[in-house]
Amino acid sequence: MTTMTLTREAAVRAPRRMAGFWPTSPALMLLTVFFVAPVLGLLLRSVLEPQPGLQNYVEVFGSTTYLRVFVNTFVVATIVTVVTLMLAFPVAWFLAVAPRRWASLLFAVILLSMWTNLLTRTYAWMVLLQRTGIINKTLMGWGLIASPLPLINNLTGVTVGMTYIMLPFMVLPLQSTIRSLDPATFRAASLCGANRLQVFTRVFLPLAVPGIGAGVLMVFVMSLGYFVTPALLGGTSNMMLAELIAQLVQSLLNWGLAGAAALILLVVSLGIYAVQFRFFGFKAAGEVE
Amino acid sequence: MTRPFLSIRNIEKTYGRVVAVQDVSLDIAQGEFVTFLGPSGSGKSTTLYAIAGFLQPTRGDVLLGGKSLLSVPSNKRNIGMVFQRYTLFPHLSVADNVAFPLRVRRQPKAEIDAKVAAMLKLVRLETMADRMPAQMSGGQQQRVALARALAYDPPILLMDEPLSALDKKLREEIQIEIKRIHNETGVTILYVTHDQEEALRLSDRIALFNAGRIEQLGTGHDLYEKPASRFVAGFIGNSNFLHGKLSRSDRSITLPDGTAIQGVALDKVGPGQGDVSIMIRPDHFRLHNGEAAPRLVGTVTDTTYLGEYTQLTVLTAWGGALSVRLPPDDRASPVEKGQSIALTCAPLDVRAF
Numbered sequence A: 001m002t003t004m005t006l007t008r009e010a011a012v013r014a015p016r017r018m019a020g021f022w023p024t025s026p027a028l029m030l031l032t033v034f035f036v037a038p039v040l041g042l043l044l045r046s047v048l049e050p051q052p053g054l055q056n057y058v059e060v061f062g063s064t065t066y067l068r069v070f071v072n073t074f075v076v077a078t079i080v081t082v083v084t085l086m087l088a089f090p091v092a093w094f095l096a097v098a099p100r101r102w103a104s105l106l107f108a109v110i111l112l113s114m115w116t117n118l119l120t121r122t123y124a125w126m127v128l129l130q131r132t133g134i135i136n137k138t139l140m141g142w143g144l145i146a147s148p149l150p151l152i153n154n155l156t157g158v159t160v161g162m163t164y165i166m167l168p169f170m171v172l173p174l175q176s177t178i179r180s181l182d183p184a185t186f187r188a189a190s191l192c193g194a195n196r197l198q199v200f201t202r203v204f205l206p207l208a209v210p211g212i213g214a215g216v217l218m219v220f221v222m223s224l225g226y227f228v229t230p231a232l233l234g235g236t237s238n239m240m241l242a243e244l245i246a247q248l249v250q251s252l253l254n255w256g257l258a259g260a261a262a263l264i265l266l267v268v269s270l271g272i273y274a275v276q277f278r279f280f281g282f283k284a285a286g287e288v289e
Numbered sequence B: 001m002t003r004p005f006l007s008i009r010n011i012e013k014t015y016g017r018v019v020a021v022q023d024v025s026l027d028i029a030q031g032e033f034v035t036f037l038g039p040s041g042s043g044k045s046t047t048l049y050a051i052a053g054f055l056q057p058t059r060g061d062v063l064l065g066g067k068s069l070l071s072v073p074s075n076k077r078n079i080g081m082v083f084q085r086y087t088l089f090p091h092l093s094v095a096d097n098v099a100f101p102l103r104v105r106r107q108p109k110a111e112i113d114a115k116v117a118a119m120l121k122l123v124r125l126e127t128m129a130d131r132m133p134a135q136m137s138g139g140q141q142q143r144v145a146l147a148r149a150l151a152y153d154p155p156i157l158l159m160d161e162p163l164s165a166l167d168k169k170l171r172e173e174i175q176i177e178i179k180r181i182h183n184e185t186g187v188t189i190l191y192v193t194h195d196q197e198e199a200l201r202l203s204d205r206i207a208l209f210n211a212g213r214i215e216q217l218g219t220g221h222d223l224y225e226k227p228a229s230r231f232v233a234g235f236i237g238n239s240n241f242l243h244g245k246l247s248r249s250d251r252s253i254t255l256p257d258g259t260a261i262q263g264v265a266l267d268k269v270g271p272g273q274g275d276v277s278i279m280i281r282p283d284h285f286r287l288h289n290g291e292a293a294p295r296l297v298g299t300v301t302d303t304t305y306l307g308e309y310t311q312l313t314v315l316t317a318w319g320g321a322l323s324v325r326l327p328p329d330d331r332a333s334p335v336e337k338g339q340s341i342a343l344t345c346a347p348l349d350v351r352a353f
């Protein structure tokens, strides 16, 4: 909203451009002192500790252990993004076309889950997914399985927990795109002879691309750096990058190596953002609702 | 007319307690241009949508060539349609939009290319094949929509107020195009509009809708000259409505100032006598020249010279305002504001309801 006002004003009277900028300075100051400075500090330590040089980067790129963590991070982020997209699409579609009353009810449920504490939600999944959890007990009670399914401390647990957390970030941009589409366009496609599948693949999907792009970007980038859920629901064999960084800092006190890993994560995330920006423009990359 | 080409039979559509359309029946011949005319909310689009298959009528049937369309999904009806809003696929070029119905029908590429070229030629947009819809004006977009709707040679073309978003000049231009395309292709057209001039200009026949029903079906001439109801008389063209008293014994109608008109057609008046509503078109008045005809006297309160005719406002003895259009031969001596004037009209031009 602020940027919107800024650009509009800038177009009309350029000299006043800075006038709208000053009110943002407290927030910028806060960000500089407590976010930008520490991050820069960490990144600096990656080339200064234990002695100046690039040895931390050599170690990160040279070790198969770290490489496995990188690969795993991308695999998990990709799986979570794909699953989230598939689950979010029908939800977003329903939100866009359903009668107002039903849509706002579902919307409230989504927002409520977003506002609930992250740890609480993750612990809830632990309760549901563990060996003696509700899901395993129920399935065994029905006699469908003989022994508990391994649902936690592995990829399944991470995917389930993260998908749930990421769902709103996919649903919101998707539904705002879908809602902006004109139903008459689909009627026209149908009368032109397109069956339901053709209307979906040839008209609906291409028109939903900006929303898909925005949602996929947001979820993928967030997943790359996610910590809490993988730490609680994941296993030791599929550690993610954020967990590695935390472990390097907290247990191994290796700030240099942690800084190197963090820089790589930052560069990759910004890189993806740039690609998205190039293809979909500012709207898709910056706008949720 | 032998077996009708398209037959709409007693269509009714209700939404809960709202009746959108009731008992609409209409037979349309092949190649005919029929317009649904009527005020907003009168059920025109609903009827069209029932034909297109976007909604299922509560009652009634739609037959094409004697076969019911109702159980056929819209994508199998093979009907063309141009919508009120711009419905071109925004991610496809003009040529790809026109090719869309042929691609989903999996026609060979060579055939598609030839047909797209022919269609763009038909709507005179050959040079714009590679444009994107967003780069075109509203009028051009609707012409592409027309090309897309005709690309698969549909037996029927539906048009739901396709020009209502365009300005008057452009609208008239495209009306001429539509007329030409109708002549060139011979496609049967069902056209919806709330603009009577557009309806009169384009149609072979007009179905005048009011409150979910067809009020009158006929040529523009029929509707103008022989309106079936007060509503039709009021909707088509300009009209003056006056109160009169009907006397059955001498088949005369007496105006409030005592002027009696004999020989008025009474077929639209219910049984009995007494108060009736009568309608006279502004251009059906003449100056009274002393003959033995009804003589209506009033005072001219406003005159506007418009070349082909002069528009007068005449205040009658009972205080009603009449809109009067005098032809050139009746204004040899110019009519002045404030002047007293005696008017008459042929009894056949007077309608009683």
Ligand SMILES: Nc1ncnc2c1ncn2[C@@H]1O[C@H](COP(=O)(O)OP(=O)(O)O)[C@@H](O)[C@H]1O
Residues within 6 Å of the ligand: B015, B018, B019, B020, B021, B038, B039, B040, B041, B042, B043, B044, B045, B046, B047
């Ligand atoms: N989906 C709907 N739900 C309830 N009422 C509707 C719906 N669609 C149309 N109507 C009502 O049906 C009547 C006819 O609508 P429509 O056919 O669109 O009129 P027109 O096209 O002549 O302007 C209107 O009174 C409208 O309010």
Ligand SMILES: [Mg+2]
Residues within 6 Å of the ligand: B041, B044, B045, B046
């Ligand atoms: Mg309508």
